[in-house]
Amino acid sequence: MAELSKNDEALVDSPDRTGVQPPAAEAKPAGTAGAPVDRGEPILRVRNLVKHFPMTQGILFKKKIGAVKAVDGVSFDLHQGETLGIVGESGCGKSTVAKLLMSLETATSGEVFYKGQDITRLSGRALKAVRRNIQMVFQDPYTSLNPRMTVGDIIGEPFDIHPEVAPKGDRSRRVQELLDVVGLNPEYINRYPHQFSGGQRQRIGIARGLALNPEIIVCDEPVSALDVSVQAQVINLMGKLQDEFDLSYVFIAHDLSIVRHISDRVGVMYLGRMAEIGTDTQIYDHPTHPYTQALLSAVPVPDPESREVRERIILSGDVPSPANPPSGCSFRTRCWKAEDKCATEVPLLAVPERFAGRDTPAAHESACHFAEEKDVVHAA
Ligand SMILES: Nc1ncnc2c1ncn2[C@@H]1O[C@H](COP(=O)(O)OP(=O)(O)OP(=O)(O)O)[C@@H](O)[C@H]1O
Numbered sequence: 001m002a003e004l005s006k007n008d009e010a011l012v013d014s015p016d017r018t019g020v021q022p023p024a025a026e027a028k029p030a031g032t033a034g035a036p037v038d039r040g041e042p043i044l045r046v047r048n049l050v051k052h053f054p055m056t057q058g059i060l061f062k063k064k065i066g067a068v069k070a071v072d073g074v075s076f077d078l079h080q081g082e083t084l085g086i087v088g089e090s091g092c093g094k095s096t097v098a099k100l101l102m103s104l105e106t107a108t109s110g111e112v113f114y115k116g117q118d119i120t121r122l123s124g125r126a127l128k129a130v131r132r133n134i135q136m137v138f139q140d141p142y143t144s145l146n147p148r149m150t151v152g153d154i155i156g157e158p159f160d161i162h163p164e165v166a167p168k169g170d171r172s173r174r175v176q177e178l179l180d181v182v183g184l185n186p187e188y189i190n191r192y193p194h195q196f197s198g199g200q201r202q203r204i205g206i207a208r209g210l211a212l213n214p215e216i217i218v219c220d221e222p223v224s225a226l227d228v229s230v231q232a233q234v235i236n237l238m239g240k241l242q243d244e245f246d247l248s249y250v251f252i253a254h255d256l257s258i259v260r261h262i263s264d265r266v267g268v269m270y271l272g273r274m275a276e277i278g279t280d281t282q283i284y285d286h287p288t289h290p291y292t293q294a295l296l297s298a299v300p301v302p303d304p305e306s307r308e309v310r311e312r313i314i315l316s317g318d319v320p321s322p323a324n325p326p327s328g329c330s331f332r333t334r335c336w337k338a339e340d341k342c343a344t345e346v347p348l349l350a351v352p353e354r355f356a357g358r359d360t361p362a363a364h365e366s367a368c369h370f371a372e373e374k375d376v377v378h379a380a
Pocket residue numbers: 053068069070088089090091092093094095096097322
């Protein structure tokens with residue numbers, strides 16, 4: 001991953017990394033330019049994941065009157081050492097996917113395979129063992145840290161559940177190492193969250209996410225609440241930690257430029273489903289789904305000449321309610337290319353037939369009956 005341009009990583013450059021035991025390091029594959037690289041068995045395989053939240057009526061006798069289809073059949077793979085970005089408008093189900101991956105929500109149906117094992121049906125000790133390897137970094141560093149706990153207690157809390165990672169007498173040392181790894185002064189161990197800036201708090205959140213030496217970190221809008229310059233610091237830190245510990249990231253965000261910067265592959269979600277998924281080059285330079293094309297066309301273009309030639313795709317109407325999504329293709333009520341077939345047949349997420357087997361960046365998975373490339377001028 002290339003460094004962001006803000007040259008403010010002095011804080012992060014701590015030389016001593018002893019004590020935090022990473023999984024065996026491996027060179028990150030350079031699979032970002034065109035066709036996907038065969039990286040063997042994915043570390044995470046998500047298949048037809050569904051989460052419907054029941055809508056009920058009545059106080060004593062709750063009657064089910066429908067369901068919010070927050071996630072409605074999402075599939076993707078995540079490989080070791082890779083970053084999969086997930087983008088999409090507010091309410092499309094990104095955070096629900098994150099919670100399902102973390103087993104913080106129970107899936108209505110579908111599977112999440114971690115190293116070949118379906119973790120959606122696990123409970124008790126088996127679930128606890130898997131959870132250690134999949135950790136989360138949350139959006140808001142102001143609300144996700146308990147204001148009454150010291151930084152040492154916050155970062156060391158996961159050791160209460162997994163004492164085998166850091167026995168009681170060794171915890172302070174391990175927490176100080178983690179502070180050092182994320183570029184914070186180890187002497188801050190007894191400070192409280194309010195004594196830190198937003199960026200520093202997010203570093204604390206990352207240190208906590210790293211405490212159990214996980215293999216996968218699910219990041220739900222990790223920099224959205226931060227100033228632009230601080231975003232760059234945190235993103236650079238995450239890239240550095242990924243290389244160092246061979247971490248795999250699921251990186252959820254609104255900002256298409258940030259997602260492109262950090263991701264090897266990108267999935268675009270719409271109303272609980274994956275509209276399109278591919279390498280960053282495929283999605284940003286060769287999008288074939290009308291929704292992705294519209295999203296990209298809305299990214300501001302600073303260059304006045306490019307701005308003049310670009311075509312902005314304005315989507316009509318609002319995002320439909322996930323409690324009552326349109327039949328067939330859920331994007332059809334806003335799609336300028338919609339035809340009769342779009343109302344009756346759900347488009348599957350697959351490489352479109354016309355591109356299948358061809359050596360073209362358009363040959364990636366797209367859930368559209370009429371997927372085709374369109375030149376979109378954008379600055380993401
Ligand atoms: N516990 C819940 N009960 C009922 N509905 C829920 C619940 N959690 C989420 N939803 C609904 O599911 C849909 C998806 O929500 P989710 O938070 O996953 O979206 P999101 O893509 O993360 O949005 P944002 O970008 O605003 O964070 C929304 O319509 C939301 O209101």
